[in-house]
Amino acid sequence: MYKIHVAPIEQQMGLVQKIFYFHMPTAVISMIFFFFSFIFSIAYLVKKSDKLDIFASTSVEIGVLLSTYVILSGPLWAKKSWGAYWVWDSRLTFTLIMWLIYLSYLIIRSSELNEKVKKVSAALAIMGFIDIPLVHFSVEKWGGMHPVVTQDKGISASMDPGMATALYLSLLTTFLISAILFILRVQSKNLEIKAENLEFNIMEGEL
16 A cells, blocks of 8 residues: 555656556566476476475466466556557567466466376476576667666666655565465465375275
């Protein structure tokens, strides 16, 4: 609520600029969770631990959830800034590619989940992470209409202090909410596995 009511209104874009306090944090946190999936996927391929596979897949789910919001909220901001909901800007294009890769990950895992599917999805998560540096550095390297929000002296170097406070509060709350969702989702998957094992044992007459 602080970022809506207290942060000053940007002079050129007006109220629509406040989408930034949701759009940018969800983009950053989604990439953090995609990084987690990258690490957990590599670890899974090495150790073949189901726990690591659960951590990796849950990280992708959180990342896709957040990046979906990024893709939906971005056009609302773009319409006011550029006069169009979508342009094939370098950062937008690489973000869409990233989203499609991780969405493919979830589609693959929606089929019968066996060892082969886990390995393929882990490889896809690793491949998807390669696109993230392209998303981050695309505007700096190749130009484009998407604004550059990172500066050498930090994100808030050229921002009004009220805007900077709103941004950092949004980053913190977005991360905390995402972390809670991650923990709850991992617990849910563990319960699903226990239920499946219990059902199997009952069918086999072991209980």
